[in-house]
Amino acid sequence: MSAVASPRIVIVGAGPAGIRAAATLVDAGLHPIVIDEARRAGGQIYRRPPPGFTRTPEQLYGSEAAKARDLHSLFDRLVEERRLTHLASSSVIAAHEGTLHVMAESSVQVIGYDRLILATGAFDRVAPVSGWQNAGVYSLGAAQIALKAQGVALGRRIALIGSGPLLTLVGAQLVKAGAEVAAVLDTSSWRRQMRGFPGLAARPIVALRGLVLRARLGSRYHAGVTLDQIEADASGATAVRWRDAGGRQRLTSCDMVGMGWHLRAETHLADLAGCTFAYDEQWQQWLPRADQMGRAGKGIYLAGDGVRLLGADGAEVAGRLAAAACLSDLGISTPSVSADLRKLKRHERFARGLATAFPWPKEMARALPDEAVVCRCENVTAGSIREGVELGGGDANRVKSLSRVGMGRCQGRYCMLTALELIAASAGCAPKDVGRFRGQAPVRPAPLGAFVGEG
Numbered sequence: 001m002s003a004v005a006s007p008r009i010v011i012v013g014a015g016p017a018g019i020r021a022a023a024t025l026v027d028a029g030l031h032p033i034v035i036d037e038a039r040r041a042g043g044q045i046y047r048r049p050p051p052g053f054t055r056t057p058e059q060l061y062g063s064e065a066a067k068a069r070d071l072h073s074l075f076d077r078l079v080e081e082r083r084l085t086h087l088a089s090s091s092v093i094a095a096h097e098g099t100l101h102v103m104a105e106s107s108v109q110v111i112g113y114d115r116l117i118l119a120t121g122a123f124d125r126v127a128p129v130s131g132w133q134n135a136g137v138y139s140l141g142a143a144q145i146a147l148k149a150q151g152v153a154l155g156r157r158i159a160l161i162g163s164g165p166l167l168t169l170v171g172a173q174l175v176k177a178g179a180e181v182a183a184v185l186d187t188s189s190w191r192r193q194m195r196g197f198p199g200l201a202a203r204p205i206v207a208l209r210g211l212v213l214r215a216r217l218g219s220r221y222h223a224g225v226t227l228d229q230i231e232a233d234a235s236g237a238t239a240v241r242w243r244d245a246g247g248r249q250r251l252t253s254c255d256m257v258g259m260g261w262h263l264r265a266e267t268h269l270a271d272l273a274g275c276t277f278a279y280d281e282q283w284q285q286w287l288p289r290a291d292q293m294g295r296a297g298k299g300i301y302l303a304g305d306g307v308r309l310l311g312a313d314g315a316e317v318a319g320r321l322a323a324a325a326c327l328s329d330l331g332i333s334t335p336s337v338s339a340d341l342r343k344l345k346r347h348e349r350f351a352r353g354l355a356t357a358f359p360w361p362k363e364m365a366r367a368l369p370d371e372a373v374v375c376r377c378e379n380v381t382a383g384s385i386r387e388g389v390e391l392g393g394g395d396a397n398r399v400k401s402l403s404r405v406g407m408g409r410c411q412g413r414y415c416m417l418t419a420l421e422l423i424a425a426s427a428g429c430a431p432k433d434v435g436r437f438r439g440q441a442p443v444r445p446a447p448l449g450a451f452v453g454e455g
Helices: 016-027 057-080 140-150 165-176 190-195 204-220 268-272 311-329 338-357 362-366 382-392 396-403 416-427
Strands: 009-012 033-035 085-087 091-096 099-104 107-112 115-118 122-124 137-139 157-163 180-186 226-233 236-243 249-253 256-261 263-265 277-280 285-288 295-297 300-302 373-375
Touching: 009 016, 016 057, 016 311, 057 311, 091 268, 115 311, 122 140, 137 140, 140 157, 140 165, 140 256, 157 165, 157 236, 165 180, 165 204, 165 256, 180 204, 180 236, 180 249, 190 338, 236 256, 263 285, 300 311, 311 338, 362 416, 373 382, 373 416, 382 396, 382 416, 396 416
Parallel strands: 009 033, 009 115, 033 085, 115 300, 137 256, 157 180, 157 256
Antiparallel strands: 091 099, 099 107, 122 263, 226 236, 236 249, 277 285, 295 300
16 A cells, blocks of 8 residues: 655745644654744744853843744654755745745745645734834834844944833833833823733733833833934934823934834735635734634635734744644544643733733824825835825725725735824725735745746
């Protein structure tokens, strides 16, 4: 009798979710392929520095150092033992009918799969502020990457703006590293943050750590602010003009601004893979639909922040569950997942608490002046988007085609949510009613030469 061929299982992403999914599959005797854009596994939260970097894991990851070491060593061991295939420094730029187009070193290869686990993570959710298109304005994630990967701050005098746990974390990390942080400006008021406490109580130790980090910021931290403008000269950002909770005008001089309002799920591949989407009212963004185990379609599984914004610990749980669902669907027995399902519910309660405490600033987005740039890639202003609504109605993709918003390098990752708010406000409806920008390949910028064979 001929042996049955092992199923081709591909995992996209080698962060906490991808690593735990891979380990679960390996334990069941399978050999998955793991594709990741970084040189070394770990994801954004546990991003590893280059070889020879002298800062210790405790300095890089703080209280999460032990978890980072555990994940790094687990994945490295599986690679060394050849129990999985790791395609590092590789980007999946398209998905179509059981195949992935993977770009590495300016060439593209096509990889087929029988089962696909997407653990694509998330990225900064930003809300445009007048002047944010100037040099010296970065996302919070970019500031954190520079600190973790290279040990540098991106400015001599730094102002951080936004809301959410990442705002506090990056601020505390920069202060600890010796950077001059002039101000940390949170658009969520103290009263609003208190409303999230019932959900945050689901993980009291994590909530307490956040309060400790907040305390380290001291008088730098301001809650309930209104952001008016990022001022700049020919060299880049020079100051942030804002109003405090009492309405008083304030000006903070700086040469670097970091901005972010928690996270937005990375969903482009899920879109191309055929997953269905629904608008999440609490997170104020479109998210792919999946069951508690991560099933999102025939042979498609989602795990981590790409489907639920649960953070690194929640991503590990979701990675194990997605792999268990994959094994179950293949008819392979797995250990009980009841404990992980209970953990997942607790992480979801905590995440909903975060969403309540640190909301997306929809009113700020809707109030942008016409001259404010919304899409930095294509230099599309709020006025152009409003004009697109007048000409084409309140459909997101129609306005996209008329204004070119979301057609640039980032493919709407940073501008779509604000564009949807502007379209909805002009059309007199809710953001969920205007739809979302359609995903299209390539989901990452790719050189034309990557698609052209020799000769």
